[in-house]
Amino acid sequence: MSRSNWPTESRHKRGYGAEWDKVRKLVLERDERLCQCRHCKAEGRTTIATEVDHIVSRATARSLGWSKTRTEHPNNLQAINTHCHARKTQEEQAKTVKPKRHIGLDGFPIAEGGGE
Numbered sequence: 001m002s003r004s005n006w007p008t009e010s011r012h013k014r015g016y017g018a019e020w021d022k023v024r025k026l027v028l029e030r031d032e033r034l035c036q037c038r039h040c041k042a043e044g045r046t047t048i049a050t051e052v053d054h055i056v057s058r059a060t061a062r063s064l065g066w067s068k069t070r071t072e073h074p075n076n077l078q079a080i081n082t083h084c085h086a087r088k089t090q091e092e093q094a095k096t097v098k099p100k101r102h103i104g105l106d107g108f109p110i111a112e113g114g115g116e
């Protein structure tokens with residue numbers, strides 16, 4: 001086995017490679033593998049966390065103009081339980097849904113307060 005034959009390129013191609021693995025471990029250990037989501041914190045629950053979550057989600061970070069370094073920094077990551085993670089994702093998606101506009105029969109949106 002020769003070390004020089006190790007593929008060095010493929011590691012860079014994958015976004016979630018060894019680097020993410022390292023950060024994930026670091027965050028889980030920092031948070032003592034306990035869920036840091038606001039629900040668990042508010043209720044003082046100790047829920048085992050196995051996943052790592054972006055506190056400011058990637059989508060939000062992108063819209064804020066955050067760099068990848070800032071988005072993927074441990075400061076923006078927290079240990080989270082699988083179920084809590086699913087719930088948080090759901091909450092985030094619900095939040096980003098644009099307020100419903102009333103569409104008139106002619107297919108055009110009705111202006112707020114201008115109908116009557």
Ligand SMILES: [Zn+2]
Binds near residue numbers: 035037038039
């Ligand atoms: Zn939680």
